[in-house]
Every structure is written in structure tokens, then in C-alpha cells.
Amino acid sequence: MKNVKKTISAVTGIAFLVCVCMAGCNSSPEVSNDENEDSSSDVVIRDGQEWEAYDIEHYKEGLCDGRISIEECAEQYSQDIETVKASDYRNLSFDSCQFDELPEFEELYVMAEEDHGITTQESWDYLEEWLDSIGKRDLVDMEKEARIVTSEVEWDETQESPYCYPALCEHMDLSSGGGALINTADCHMQISYDGAYSMSDGKMNQYLQDTRHASKGALGAYSDNVVAEGAVSQLADESWPLISGELTVGEGAELAKSYFEAGTPFPLQEGVALEVPEVRVFTLGDVYGYDYFIQRIYKGIPIAYRDYGTFSEPTYGIPNEDVKNAYVVDTEGVSAYCGKNASAVLTELYSDHLMLGLSRAVQMMSENIAPQVNIDVKEAGLEYVPVTFSSESGSITLFPCWRFSGTNLVKGEEMVIYADVLTGELYYYTM
Structure with missing residues (x-):
């Protein structure tokens, strides 16, 4: 499996991310011959705020x-895998490693990620459209139930959530519709700020008479x-009985x-x-549901994703992989989801046709990681990894990297390492 599972409750992890999302409302080298246009600007917009650009x-x-060239890397990839498996590294073992197929792509990019942006009117209209689509428009009083989490308007702390937040209809002049909720x-x-972050049509909690x-359904409360x-x-091709009918996992x-x-x-x-690379099948009372991981792909190369959970942040560059789960509990489709909206805007800052081949990247990684590390690598592949460079910064930059995940046998910790295929820079964390 491509992501390394975390040993904490999914509900805790997701709830934490929801809090972060809401808080945003408050808060001499070898160079290729490519003609690269620097499309960066001084600032980027994320979570509705300006951040210094990379x-x-x-x-x-x-x-x-x-x-080497992308073409040469592809031609020697199979041989590189055999070379890596046969090599005796002082701190890395690939004996049982599963290597992903190399994606088909023409260029490599370094990219900035920014908000798509959403207005209050767009938020209001989408909430209405969604209520119609799930057949619950008549059950929800929009003027009462549509709220917005924002630092631009004072909250009423005497009221319980969600009524402590301002009514959206009374503040349609706000600068952004990010933070709107029902x-x-x-x-x-x-x-x-990119569109819908979490949703539940209520089928799971209603089936369980909860x-x-x-929101419990969106936050994974029933999928443990x-x-x-x-x-x-x-x-x-496998299937389990759902709330209504049967669907195969596919x-x-x-x-x-x-x-x-x-x-x-x-x-x-x-x-x-x-x-949709992975699935977990969970019990839902006397039936079952499918919990899918959703992954973005950019021009052929996957963008790194992971499960909810906690991890250490030992490097200057902090991997900030996508996190998104979608729940299917009947034959009609998605009943709930939570996580990264794929409409976030990616801007190419730099492009290249030259990259580190797999064996060269592994050799460099072995030479540069700490000697007290001894990693049994279980999975490896090529991905874009979103990275932040400060826990106080909301700026995200995506780099093309070889991904290696496995176990540090010295400490018994799960570990993920990303090796930038253009610079050799390492980003990693442990769990």
C-alpha cells in the first residue's frame, strides 16, 4: 500500500485537520537547456492569507x-531496480521493497500551490445546489443553518456550535466564502478556500440512528x-453488502x-x-462501507498522499501530503468525504528534462542520511511531494521526488523519505 498507516484514530486526525482548516479563517551545477520562465511572484495566497513565495x-x-534525461531514466528503470536490490548499502535495505511502475511523463516541474478562491455567493449557491442534489433542501433552513467561520465578524461565544458562528446570509459582503458550513x-x-472540504449526506448516522x-460521517467516526x-x-472484484444494494470495490x-x-x-x-488508489472496507452496523483514498495526478505523475495521523517534523522542509477520504455506503455513490479539494491552483515555477535516476538517487541518499539510521525500505516510487518550509508558513511548494517508505530498524519507527530528483535534497519524517 502506498501510504504508511498511522496508529491513531482517524477521527482524531481528521478533526484536527478540520480545526486547522477553520483556523485558517482566522489566521556550479548542471543545468538543462530548457527555457524556463520564472512564473513566481512575491506572494502566494493560501488559506485566504498572503505568504512569501518560494x-x-x-x-x-x-x-x-x-x-540524466527522462527518456534514459525510463529505459534503465528496471535495471536500476535490480541494481538497488543487489547493492549493499550501509543504512538501506531493499530486499522486500515494492517498486511502483514509473509513470509516463514528458517534463518535471517545481510548482507553487495557491487557493482557487471562493466568494460568499459561490458558497451560498453551492450549498443550495448540494442540498437539492441530496434531496434535503426542504429540511434545511438556509438562513438559520448556513454559517461562516471567519475572523472578519465577531463570534457569539454564548451559543453552541454551529450557531456561535455568524449567519452567512447576513455577511454576503465578506472578502471570501471560505469557512461557510452547514x-x-x-x-x-x-x-x-478551494471549495468543499467535507460533506456528509447523513446516510451513515441515520442508518445507525445516531x-x-x-459531520460524524465525514470525519470518519463510523469507519474504525x-x-x-x-x-x-x-x-x-470483491464486494460487501451496503446500506442498499451491492457494489464491487472497483x-x-x-x-x-x-x-x-x-x-x-x-x-x-x-x-x-x-x-482512487486504496480502499478500506469497514463495518457499518450490520452492513459495510468503502473508505477510499483520493489522489491527485499532475501531467502523469502522482502527487503524494497519506493517511490521517501524527508524525515528527525533523527536516527544514516539511512534507505536507494530500489527505482525502471518501465514503461510499450504497449504490448511489459518495455519501461523505473530508480532505484536500483538488481545485487548488498549481503554478509551474520551473521545468526540466533531466533527473536523478533511481540508483543514483539511492546512492546519494545513503551517503547523506544519518549513520544511526538503518531503513528496511518497503515501497518506492516517483511522486510530487507538497512541502512547507516553516510550521508558521502556509506556503506550499511541490517538488518531484523519489519516495521511499519503510521501517527504521534502529528505533522501530515507520519512516518516509523523499529525495528531490533535481537537487538531491532530502525531506523526511517518522511516525
């Missing part, structure tokens, strides 16, 4: 020697008891993919595609 000129000064026993939606807010998990490709994955490809509410930008 210094791409400084990055280009660090481009490393020993890179959270009742019938249904739930929360909107971020009278609490429907897992009976099967793995790659969608491996479980595609059919459910296609429904989830189509749902998000249609936009929630914004369309995907050109070059962005979606995949």
Missing part, C-alpha cells in the same frame, strides 16, 4: 550533477472497524472518481487528474 532562483542554484443531524458540509451532527484493506486494483471507486472529477464545485485545472 525562492525558485535559489532552488535552481542547487541543481545537482549526475542527472452542520445538522440531517447533513453536513464545510467549505474551504442523532448527533452529520476495518475488515479488509488494500489497493483498489487488488480488491476491485465500481465504488469509479463512482468516487467521477464524483470529484465533476467538481466540488470547481472543475479541475488542466493537467490535473484523479485516481
